[in-house]
Amino acid sequence: MVTAILDARAAAEQVVDPEMPMLTLADLGVLRGVETAEDGTVVVTLTPTYSGCPALDEMRADLRRALHAAGHERVEVRTTYSPPWSTDWISDEGRRKLADAGVAPPDRIGPQAAGGAVPLTLAPPSRTVACPQCGARDTEEVSRFGPTACTALRRCRSCAEPFEHVKEI
Amino acid sequence: MARHMDGHDLHADENVYDALATADNDGRWAFGTGFDAGTAGSSAIDAPAPEGADRDDLATYCLMLADDALVASQRLAGWTTKAPELEEEVALANTALDLLGQARVLLARAGHLGAAEPFRHGPQDAEDVLAYFRDDRAFRNVTLVETDLGDFGQTIAWLLLLASWRLALMQRLTGSRDPVLAAVAGKAVKELTYHRDYAAQWVLRLGDGTELSHARMQAGLDAVWPFVEELFLAHPVEQRLVAAGVAVDPAALRADVDAVLDQVLPAARLTRPGRPAVGLVGGRGGRDGVHTEALGAVLAVMQSLARAHPEATW
Structure with a gap:
C-alpha cells in the first residue's frame, strides 16, 4: 500500500x-x-x-x-480552492526551470495582510524584472495580460527581446 | 459530484478531447466539461449551507454573484477580434476568462443548493443548465453588467466601476461563514486587483491624454454612471444573509468605491458625473430579475447555440 x-x-x-x-x-x-x-x-x-x-x-x-x-x-x-494558489507556491526548482526556458519567474510576495482595502497604485510598478535572455534590468511591461492567464508580456530595452513574466499573484 | 473512470484505460495517443469527454464520463454534452466534478477540503462545493443561512437564499445569492460575473464576462468577450490593439484584446479576454471562472464555481455551488432543477431538461451539469437554459427574468445580475459597452473608453469606465465594486465585495466575502463563498472570494480578490489596476491605468491615460481622448473618456464615464447606484442597494435575500454572517452588505461598499474614484478621477482630469441614477421598477431591479432589454441581446448570443443543440457532442 x-x-x-x-x-x-x-x-x-x-x-x-x-x-x-x-x-x-x-x-x-x-x-x-x-x-x-x-x-x-x-x-x-x-x-x-x-x-x-x-x-x-x-x-x-x-x-x-x-x-x-x-x-x-x-x-x-x-x-480545491482554499487556500488560494499564489505564485509563492512555485518551487525553487520551478523558478530555475522557468528562467532556463526564457520566462522571468515571479518574485516571492510573502504572506498577504488580511483585511483592509486593497491599495490602488497609479504609478507604474517600481520593481524591476531582469531579462531572462541577457540579464539586463532595463525591461518594460508591454501588457500585464499575456498569452496565458498567469503571464505578463515584457520587453528588454537592452537586448530588445520580448519575454514572458510569470506575474505575482 | 465525484465521478470515476470505471476502469477505462486511456492511451497516450488518444485525442485529448476524447480524454476530456471520457474523463468526465459525459461525452454527450459539448458546452461544458464539468467544473464541479469533485471538489475537496472544507470548501467542497457540495457543502451544506451554514447553520442559520436559508438554503434557497444562499442559492439565490450565489446566482447574484455568478450572474454579475457571467454577464460581464460575456460582454467583455464581445471585444474579441475587435479591440483597438492586440494587447488590449488579450487583456480584456483574460479579464473575461477570470470572471467566467468565478461564475462557474458560483453556478456549480448554486446548483448543489437546488437552483438548477426548475430549468433542467437534460443531463447537463448544473452550471450549464443555469448559464444556458434560464430566461432573462431568472437572471439576478445588477443592471451595470448587462449594459452595452459602447466604445473602448466606456468599456474602461465600466470596468473600473465593476472591478472596484466587486473587489470591495469579494474582499469582505473572504470572511463569509459559507466556506465556498470565502474560497471563491479568496481567489477573486487577486484577479480583480489586476482588473482594477488595468482599468485605472487606462482611465488615467485616456482622461489625462489628448482633448479627444479626454472627451471620450468623460463621455464613457457619464454613460455608465446611472447604473452605479444600484450596486449599493441591498436585496432582502442579501439582508437576511448579512444577518447570518454569509453575505456582504452592498451599502458598505460605497466608501471603498468612492475612495478609488476620488483617487483616479482627479488624476485623470475627469469630473464625477452628476447624472441621476436609473431608478428601479416598482422597487425591483436586476437582483429581482427585472432587467433592461440589453440583457436579452447578451443572452441571445450566449445561449442560442446551446439551445439549438441541447444534445450536441464533440
Missing part, C-alpha cells in the same frame, strides 16, 4: 503543465495531494492558478492518463 501511494505520487508529480510544459504540476505548486482511498482509488487534489484557468480540464485528463499508465485503474481528481 505504501509502495502504491509512493508510486502514484511519483506518477502524478511527473505530469507537466499544459501551458508551461517546462514545469511539472508539482513545480507549479498546484498539486495539493495524492492519496489512496480505502477502496484503492487514487485521489489527486488540484488547485487552479486562476478561477478561469482553461488548462484545468487538461490537467485532470493528463493526471488520469499518467496514473492509468502507471497501473492505477481507479483515479479521481478533485479540485
Whole structure:
C-alpha cells in the first residue's frame, strides 16, 4: 500500500503543465495531494492558478492518463480552492526551470495582510524584472495580460527581446 | 459530484478531447466539461449551507454573484477580434476568462443548493443548465453588467466601476461563514486587483491624454454612471444573509468605491458625473430579475447555440 501511494505520487508529480510544459504540476505548486482511498482509488487534489484557468480540464485528463499508465485503474481528481494558489507556491526548482526556458519567474510576495482595502497604485510598478535572455534590468511591461492567464508580456530595452513574466499573484 | 473512470484505460495517443469527454464520463454534452466534478477540503462545493443561512437564499445569492460575473464576462468577450490593439484584446479576454471562472464555481455551488432543477431538461451539469437554459427574468445580475459597452473608453469606465465594486465585495466575502463563498472570494480578490489596476491605468491615460481622448473618456464615464447606484442597494435575500454572517452588505461598499474614484478621477482630469441614477421598477431591479432589454441581446448570443443543440457532442 505504501509502495502504491509512493508510486502514484511519483506518477502524478511527473505530469507537466499544459501551458508551461517546462514545469511539472508539482513545480507549479498546484498539486495539493495524492492519496489512496480505502477502496484503492487514487485521489489527486488540484488547485487552479486562476478561477478561469482553461488548462484545468487538461490537467485532470493528463493526471488520469499518467496514473492509468502507471497501473492505477481507479483515479479521481478533485479540485480545491482554499487556500488560494499564489505564485509563492512555485518551487525553487520551478523558478530555475522557468528562467532556463526564457520566462522571468515571479518574485516571492510573502504572506498577504488580511483585511483592509486593497491599495490602488497609479504609478507604474517600481520593481524591476531582469531579462531572462541577457540579464539586463532595463525591461518594460508591454501588457500585464499575456498569452496565458498567469503571464505578463515584457520587453528588454537592452537586448530588445520580448519575454514572458510569470506575474505575482 | 465525484465521478470515476470505471476502469477505462486511456492511451497516450488518444485525442485529448476524447480524454476530456471520457474523463468526465459525459461525452454527450459539448458546452461544458464539468467544473464541479469533485471538489475537496472544507470548501467542497457540495457543502451544506451554514447553520442559520436559508438554503434557497444562499442559492439565490450565489446566482447574484455568478450572474454579475457571467454577464460581464460575456460582454467583455464581445471585444474579441475587435479591440483597438492586440494587447488590449488579450487583456480584456483574460479579464473575461477570470470572471467566467468565478461564475462557474458560483453556478456549480448554486446548483448543489437546488437552483438548477426548475430549468433542467437534460443531463447537463448544473452550471450549464443555469448559464444556458434560464430566461432573462431568472437572471439576478445588477443592471451595470448587462449594459452595452459602447466604445473602448466606456468599456474602461465600466470596468473600473465593476472591478472596484466587486473587489470591495469579494474582499469582505473572504470572511463569509459559507466556506465556498470565502474560497471563491479568496481567489477573486487577486484577479480583480489586476482588473482594477488595468482599468485605472487606462482611465488615467485616456482622461489625462489628448482633448479627444479626454472627451471620450468623460463621455464613457457619464454613460455608465446611472447604473452605479444600484450596486449599493441591498436585496432582502442579501439582508437576511448579512444577518447570518454569509453575505456582504452592498451599502458598505460605497466608501471603498468612492475612495478609488476620488483617487483616479482627479488624476485623470475627469469630473464625477452628476447624472441621476436609473431608478428601479416598482422597487425591483436586476437582483429581482427585472432587467433592461440589453440583457436579452447578451443572452441571445450566449445561449442560442446551446439551445439549438441541447444534445450536441464533440
